Amino acid sequence: MxxxxxxxxxxxxxxxxxxxxxxxxxxxxxxxxxxxxxxxxxxxxxxxxxxxxxxxxxxxxxxxxxxxxxxxxxxxxxxxxxxxxxxxxELSLYKHILFENKIENKQDMAEKIDSFMKTFDPYDYMDSEQSAGFNYESILCDIDNNDIGSIKDFLNQIIDEDMEESMTKEAQKLIQCLEAFSEVILKPELQDGIKINHGMS
Known part of the structure; x- marks a missing residue:
């Protein structure tokens, strides 16, 4: 002093x-x-x-x-x-991962996943595409509902099968992005929702 x-x-x-x-x-x-x-x-x-x-x-x-x-x-x-x-x-590292991968919101995250799936298996992707933008909207809906477990399971399956090296690396990177996205964007949103609900009751 x-x-x-x-x-x-x-x-x-x-x-x-x-x-x-x-x-x-x-x-x-x-x-x-x-x-x-x-x-x-x-x-x-x-x-x-x-x-x-x-x-x-x-x-x-x-x-x-x-x-x-x-x-x-x-x-x-x-x-x-x-x-x-x-x-x-960890929060700083997560924010850096999102910044590096140009992910600022749910739409960016959904586009990354949609693009990966389209590249990874274009035939199955087209089969499941009931209408233009259907797969993207489905992914975005899962993200909106904080339900990204199935997406991570799909990516982990690709890693476990150890298929093409480039796809395995991309899947690993996407899982990192999902974890960062969950901590930086989804978790704060969920916590804010809980606070609002408590405030209303």
Whole structure:
């Protein structure tokens, strides 16, 4: 706070600091607690994304740890902060996937799937196309109803059958897009709908 002129020169702020300081433990304990929290959170987040930092992290935390109680007292903070950071990072990754694939709404997602199915199996696609735009509208209807499970099952079947390499890769990419689309666009819509319904009741 002393680095900020307004706080440094404020009598009320300095008085509050003076009154609060005794409620915190000594500066060394505070520093060790922050280091333990930071490294533990970094370890949890890294591990979630497939990076094993245990060789470094465990030793580093050990150098700052005063006793087991200090670690136990901070588990909730470590868990809550790690979860929030993981969610934020995943959301950013999902948004990047949608941006890269030019998917901004349900119509874009339906067009991607429709185009893939048309390319993958044009004969079956035409057989099921009862009228112009029927397949696209069916896909869009499934997306509107938050029913994308059957679409993912179809794409996973293509991957499992390991047919043409280009189609397998495209199916894998589409599944990534669907997962990102579900988290970034469908889930917030569903949550907003729940909030509105609660508000009406």
């Amino acid at each position: 002393n680095l900020i002129e307004h706080f440094r020169e404020s009598f009320e702020v300095q008085k509050a600091v003076t009154q609060l300081t005794p409620k915190f433990e000594n500066v060394e304990y505070l520093r060790s607690t922050k280091e333990i929290q930071a490294e533990s959170i970094a370890y949890m987040v890294s591990k979630h994304f497939g990076l094993d930092t245990s060789d470094y992290s465990f030793g580093y935390v050990g150098t700052w740890l005063k006793d087991n109680k200090q670690l136990m007292d901070n588990l909730d903070v470590i868990k809550t902060t790690s979860t929030q950071m993981i969610n934020d990072i």
